[in-house]
Amino acid sequence: MASKNGFPPIVGTYNGINYYIRKGKQCQRKAGGGFTSESIKNNPKMQGIRDRNKEMTLCSKFTKKFKDAMFPFFKEIEDGELHQRLMQLFMEIRTYDETLEGKRIAGRGLNCDMGRELLSEFRFTQGPNSWDIFGSGVAFDTNTGVLKASSFDPQRLKFPKGSTHFFINYGVLEYDLKNDSFRFIIAEETLVVAKEDEARELVLEVGEMPKKGSLIFGVVKVQFHQKSSDKFYKSFAKGAVGIGVV
Incomplete structure (x- = not known):
C-alpha cells in the first residue's frame, strides 16, 4: 500500500x-x-494494572487446582470453554475477598456467602445443576459431608431423548485455605435412578469425615443412560451430563 x-x-x-x-x-x-512492558512494570500510575495482572495469575492457578481436584467428574465433559468460564467465575468470586487489591484470591472469596452462592449457581454443563436435581429442600452438613434432599423427584428432570435412567455420583470437595489446596472425596456407591421412580428423600454421603477447618462443598454428578436388555448405555445427547455444587 x-x-x-x-x-x-x-x-x-x-x-x-x-x-x-x-x-x-x-x-x-x-x-x-x-503502554509498554517497561512502563507497566515500573510506572507508579500502572500499579492498578500490575495488581489486576497478579490477581489474574493467582486466579488461573486456583482454577487449575479446582479442575484437577474435580477431574473424576470433569473427565467426560467435552467443553473447550470450561476453563475460561471457570476463570471468569473465580475472578468474580475473588472480588468478595476484602484483602487489599493485588492480594485478593478466589479461595477467600469462597469463604463468604456470596462467593459460595456464585459457585452453586454456576452451570458446569448443559445438563442439570444441583437445584434441578434436588429441588429446594436441600440440607448439607459441612461437618459430616452428608447431603439430604427432602424433595428429590426424578420426574422433575428433563431426560435426553432415549434415556430411561440416570446415575448419581456424589463427592465432597474440601478447600484448605491455609495451604491453598483441594481434596475431593468420592462416594464409592453409584445410585441408579429410573425415570418413573417416585419422589422421595435422598441421602448422600461419603466414606470419611471431611477435614475440620476446610471449606466443604457437596458435589453431585448426573449421567443419563438408556437401559436395554438389562444393560445400561451412556447417553451422549446434549445435556446428558449434569454437575452441581451445594
Whole structure:
C-alpha cells in the first residue's frame, strides 16, 4: 500500500514520533504515550494494572487446582470453554475477598456467602445443576459431608431423548485455605435412578469425615443412560451430563 504521494507508508518510531497505519491511512503521534512492558512494570500510575495482572495469575492457578481436584467428574465433559468460564467465575468470586487489591484470591472469596452462592449457581454443563436435581429442600452438613434432599423427584428432570435412567455420583470437595489446596472425596456407591421412580428423600454421603477447618462443598454428578436388555448405555445427547455444587 502506498501513500498519496506514491511513497510506501512509514511504520515505526523515528525522532520521537510513532508512525503507524490506521484504517488504511498514515498516522503519527508523539512516542512514549502508550503502554509498554517497561512502563507497566515500573510506572507508579500502572500499579492498578500490575495488581489486576497478579490477581489474574493467582486466579488461573486456583482454577487449575479446582479442575484437577474435580477431574473424576470433569473427565467426560467435552467443553473447550470450561476453563475460561471457570476463570471468569473465580475472578468474580475473588472480588468478595476484602484483602487489599493485588492480594485478593478466589479461595477467600469462597469463604463468604456470596462467593459460595456464585459457585452453586454456576452451570458446569448443559445438563442439570444441583437445584434441578434436588429441588429446594436441600440440607448439607459441612461437618459430616452428608447431603439430604427432602424433595428429590426424578420426574422433575428433563431426560435426553432415549434415556430411561440416570446415575448419581456424589463427592465432597474440601478447600484448605491455609495451604491453598483441594481434596475431593468420592462416594464409592453409584445410585441408579429410573425415570418413573417416585419422589422421595435422598441421602448422600461419603466414606470419611471431611477435614475440620476446610471449606466443604457437596458435589453431585448426573449421567443419563438408556437401559436395554438389562444393560445400561451412556447417553451422549446434549445435556446428558449434569454437575452441581451445594
